[in-house]
Amino acid sequence: xxxxxxxxxxxxxxxxxxxxxxxxxxxxxxxxxxxxxxxxxxxxxxxxxxxxxxxxxxxxxxxxxxxxxxxxxxxxxxxxxxxxxxxxxxxxxxxxxxxxxxxxxxxxxxxxxxxxxxxxxxxxxxxxxxxxxxxxxxxxxxxxxxxxxxxxxxxxxxxxxxxxxxxxxxxxxxxxxxxxxxxxxxxxxxxxxxxxxxxxxxxxxxxxxxxxxxxxxxxxxxxxxxxxxxxxxxxxxxxxxxxxxxxxxxxxxxxxxxxxxxxxxxxxxxxxxxxxxxxxxxxxxxxxxxxxxxxxxxxxxxxxxxxxxxxxxxxxxxxxxxxxxxxxxxxxxxxxxxxxxxxxxxxxxxxxxxxxxxxxxxxxxxxxxxxxxxxxxxxxxxxxxxxxxxxxxxxxxxxxxxxxxxxxxxxxxxxxxxxxxxxxxxxxxxxxxxxxxxxxxxxxxxxxxxxxxxxxxxxxxxxxxxxxxxxxxxxxxxxxxxxxxxxxxxxxxxxxxxxxxxxxxxxxxxxxxxxxxxxxxxxxxxxxxxxxxxxxxxxxxxxxxxxxxxxxxxxxxxxxxxxxxxxxxxxxxxxxxxxxxxxxxxxxxxxxxxxxxxxxxxxxxxxxxxxxxxxxxxxxxxxxxxxxxxxxxxxxxx
Amino acid sequence: xxxxxxxxxxxxxxxxxxxxxxxxxxxxxxxxxxxxxxxxxxxxxxxxxxxxxxxxxxxxxxxxxxxxxxxxxxxxxxxxxxxxxxxxxxxxxxxxxxxxxxxxxxxxxxxxxxxxxxxxxxxxxxxxxxxxxxxxxxxxxxxxxxxxxxxxxxxxxxxxxxxxxxxxxxxxxxxxxxxxxxxxxxxxxxxxxxxxxxxxxxxxxxxxxxxxxxxxxxxxxxxxxxxxxxxxxxxxxxxxxxxxxxxx
Numbered sequence: 001x002x003x004x005x006x007x008x009x010x011x012x013x014x015x016x017x018x019x020x021x022x023x024x025x026x027x028x029x030x031x032x033x034x035x036x037x038x039x040x041x042x043x044x045x046x047x048x049x050x051x052x053x054x055x056x057x058x059x060x061x062x063x064x065x066x067x068x069x070x071x072x073x074x075x076x077x078x079x080x081x082x083x084x085x086x087x088x089x090x091x092x093x094x095x096x097x098x099x100x101x102x103x104x105x106x107x108x109x110x111x112x113x114x115x116x117x118x119x120x121x122x123x124x125x126x127x128x129x130x131x132x133x134x135x136x137x138x139x140x141x142x143x144x145x146x147x148x149x150x151x152x153x154x155x156x157x158x159x160x161x162x163x164x165x166x167x168x169x170x171x172x173x174x175x176x177x178x179x180x181x182x183x184x185x186x187x188x189x190x191x192x193x194x195x196x197x198x199x200x201x202x203x204x205x206x207x208x209x210x211x212x213x214x215x216x217x218x219x220x221x222x223x224x225x226x227x228x229x230x231x232x233x234x235x236x237x238x239x240x241x242x243x244x245x246x247x248x249x250x251x252x253x254x255x256x257x258x259x260x261x262x263x264x265x266x267x268x269x270x271x272x273x274x275x276x277x278x279x280x281x282x283x284x285x286x287x288x289x290x291x292x293x294x295x296x297x298x299x300x301x302x303x304x305x306x307x308x309x310x311x312x313x314x315x316x317x318x319x320x321x322x323x324x325x326x327x328x329x330x331x332x333x334x335x336x337x338x339x340x341x342x343x344x345x346x347x348x349x350x351x352x353x354x355x356x357x358x359x360x361x362x363x364x365x366x367x368x369x370x371x372x373x374x375x376x377x378x379x380x381x382x383x384x385x386x387x388x389x390x391x392x393x394x395x396x397x398x399x400x401x402x403x404x405x406x407x408x409x410x411x412x413x414x415x416x417x418x419x420x421x422x423x424x425x426x427x428x429x430x431x432x433x434x435x436x437x438x439x440x441x442x443x444x445x446x447x448x449x450x451x452x453x454x455x456x457x458x459x460x461x462x463x464x465x466x467x468x469x470x471x472x473x474x475x476x477x478x479x480x481x482x483x484x485x486x487x488x489x490x491x492x493x494x495x496x497x498x499x500x501x502x503x504x505x506x507x508x509x510x511x512x513x514x515x516x517x518x519x520x521x522x523x524x525x526x527x528x529x530x531x532x533x534x535x536x537x538x539x540x541x542x543x544x545x546x547x548x549x550x551x552x553x554x555x556x557x558x559x560x561x562x563x564x565x566x567x568x569x570x571x572x573x574x575x576x577x578x579x580x581x582x583x584x585x586x587x588x589x590x591x592x593x594x595x596x597x598x599x600x601x602x603x604x605x606x607x608x609x610x611x612x613x614x615x616x617x618x619x620x621x622x623x624x625x626x627x628x629x630x631x632x633x634x635x636x637x638x
Numbered sequence: 639x640x641x642x643x644x645x646x647x648x649x650x651x652x653x654x655x656x657x658x659x660x661x662x663x664x665x666x667x668x669x670x671x672x673x674x675x676x677x678x679x680x681x682x683x684x685x686x687x688x689x690x691x692x693x694x695x696x697x698x699x700x701x702x703x704x705x706x707x708x709x710x711x712x713x714x715x716x717x718x719x720x721x722x723x724x725x726x727x728x729x730x731x732x733x734x735x736x737x738x739x740x741x742x743x744x745x746x747x748x749x750x751x752x753x754x755x756x757x758x759x760x761x762x763x764x765x766x767x768x769x770x771x772x773x774x775x776x777x778x779x780x781x782x783x784x785x786x787x788x789x790x791x792x793x794x795x796x797x798x799x800x801x802x803x804x805x806x807x808x809x810x811x812x813x814x815x816x817x818x819x820x821x822x823x824x825x826x827x828x829x830x831x832x833x834x835x836x837x838x839x840x841x842x843x844x845x846x847x848x849x850x851x852x853x854x855x856x857x858x859x860x861x862x863x864x865x866x867x868x869x870x871x872x873x874x875x876x877x878x879x880x881x882x883x884x885x886x
Contacts (some may be wrong), residue, residue, distance in 0.1 A: 074696065126773070130770060133789075133795050134778075161796065179764060278670070384716075387727060450772045484747060550748060551687055
């Protein structure tokens with residue numbers, strides 16, 4: 001299989017305009033003849049479902065939560081980037097494009113990123129019109145703040161709840177369509193398989209999480225907006241329900257999976273407090289606008305109260321190592337710097353896995369009320385979890401798994417290698433390369449859903465000229481039967497160890513061997529251990545209850561079973577990529593100063609993995625990354 | 639620390655439910671309430687017994703999915719806190735804790751501690767939006783919004799739709815939830831065009847779903863994890879009154 005990215009010809013700045021003109025259109029009256037399934041109701045899914053329904057398509061939307069408003073986009077805190085240049089500080093579409101490409105360590109597709117920067121402005125306009133209460137100045141205009149990896153202020157925000165407000169905007173647009181009868185919503189329903197007929201995606205098989213009923217849904221196109229796979233690490237900032245099942249099962253049906261080793265470890269999370277921990281909580285990157293990161297210079301000071309350590313004995317290591325970006329160095333770089341200081345024995349807090357994020361200077365400069373206005377809810381979250389008042393003592397933070405840049409491979413039209421299967425938002429691989437900049441996830445999710453997919457999906461309908469699918473097709477019946485057998489198999493093991501226990505062990509293994517720093521020996525070891533763990537899982541997992549009822553143990557065990565397989569692809573990809581780039585840091589490939597050492601000669605490509613059948617090694621296909629505009633420079637934030 | 643839990647178990651909406659007692663042994667003050675339930679569930683599953691079904695997702699107080707009545711108070715009674723953010727340091731060793739689902743006619747129990755809150759979605763579908771399609775919207779700065787107005791709209795928009803306001807209310811009224819959305823959108827210039835019909839349609843749907851009436855006891859505000867102000871109910875009543883007088 002060769003990968004055709006379908007990047008339009010012509011100058012970068014004109015590609016999207018030209019492409020939009022070249023895309024075939026579906027007559028307004030004909031749109032209602034096309035059925036579209038959207039799986040997921042986060043920023044990408046809800047915005048796509050609403051926009052497609054507004055255009056006249058017949059949409060069905062599925063989510064596993066009890067309401068589309070719960071999707072994990074809601075937890076995004078800091079903000080959304082847009083090249084509005086409202087701050088008059090030199091921003092432009094080109095600068096946002098360049099910052100994003102550079103931030104992604106030159107491993108993203110140039111044309112996609114440029115388009116993302118182009119539509120970023122429209123997103124803000126759209127959200128304002130929906131009633132998203134962005135932060136404003138006293139004059140009534142929108143205000144901005146800075147985020148990591150950029151030297152301009154282009155981040156729009158709604159207190160520390162930007163994701164919530166943007167998601168509610170999209171959810172409300174979706175709700176309007178549900179009320180109008182143009183979208184049929186299926187909450188508490190989980191997609192368990194993709195159905196492919198004659199090489200085209202034709203629908204999905206789902207499980208009703210309340211009744212346990214398995215049912216088939218046919219459509220002219222399927223859109224996956226099912227988020228990322230960070231929960232393969234067990235502990236991450238993702239919601240408990242986030243999983244890889246939808247994109248993984250699509251992978252097994254032929255949709256190639258790209259760059260799984262690009263995982264983002266976010267530098268500012270609340271440190272792990274014990275073995276019982278069920279998930280980790282992010283403290284928004286926006287805090288680094290006013291907070292200063294430091295550790296004691298001397299190991300012996302680490303257990304002393306922070307206030308007792310004089311300025312001269314503190315190491316503000318980000319400001320020291322990266323003077324021009326300082327505390328706003330990008331996420332991958334800040335995370336590794338935190339790990340290095342802790343490995344060096346200078347970490348603070350229980351277990352020495354933490355660094356300080358200190359607001360004392362900012363409070364002195366701006367006053368406590370200003371800091372409360374900017375970050376009040378984040379300080380509240382911090383206090384609830386740690387029982388510490390960050391207005392008085394510095395926060396303790398440590399990196400945690402947060403986002404996955406890798407995902408299903410898609411072309412410029414956001415279509416996967418399976419015709420008729422579109423993948424949007426975090427679930428695809430396309431825009432962030434090897435590292436995502438802060439406030440870009442919300443931008444990408446909404447760009448895909450509001451402003452890209454609604455144009456490109458119509459071209460597929462017109463070009464593909466496919467027959468109307470039916471849920472009675474034998475392929476659907478076969479998929480349903482497979483799902484029932486899968487559930488029956490999980491229920492029949494009747495082992496002694498819970499799915500959580502397996503998941504925790506898998507996550508720990510990945511965190512140690514395929515986390516912030518990776519090396520050949522560790523990855524090889526993980527690749528040996530994962531199949532063993534998986535085998536044990538299928539021999540000894542304990543799943544109670546039955547299939548025909550609400551059964552959270554069964555739902556979860558199914559997701560863990562997929563993580564057990566996916567983890568292997570993640571490590572395989574990390575092992576094959578013998579270079580360091582962005583979030584993928586191979587210890588063998590670093591500069592004398594400990595910075596990531598890219599190998600553009602051999603690795604300037606997207607690694608897209610193709611499923612070959614159970615028990616067979618996947619095959620890698622390469623999409624070369626060609627940069628027409630951006631120069632592949634060494635990334636420096638010094 | 640060790641805790642005794644009296645948990646509401648109910649197989650399905652039609653079955654009769656009842657309390658069952660569980661011991662949570664060796665838990666620690668740093669654990670969250672849901673992590674404690676995870677520990678109990680782990681033991682139940684390993685012993686071949688059905689775990690306690692409860693809703694949760696983000697576990698950081700923003701998705702609104704978690705929903706337990708703990709010792710009679712939705713979300714457990716710590717100010718501005720959801721169940722998932724509630725930590726065991728607020729309990730003491732040897733304490734007995736009762737755990738129940740939201741109780742309201744409009745939120746039927748699905749299983750154990752899980753309820754069906756889709757009535758909230760239908761209220762939003764009735765008018766909790768601005769009727770704009772994607773595309774063709776004016777520049778974000780075209781209409782200035784005074785900071786105080788935007789801030790007040792944000793105060794209302796912070797609602798996470800968990801339903802604690804309904805669960806605590808002796809009338810099972812949804813007024814705080816509905817008022818928060820009506821106020822958020824009606825305050826902003828972008829939402830003004832539909833101000834009247836929004837208030838009328840959302841209130842109509844709320845009544846249709848079987849929520850009770852508001853007698854302004856203020857218990858909703860007291861348990862709201864996002865501390866949504868009761869004053870939004872006054873604002874909604876005003877908007878509703880004006881719309882009614884206009885004969886919309």
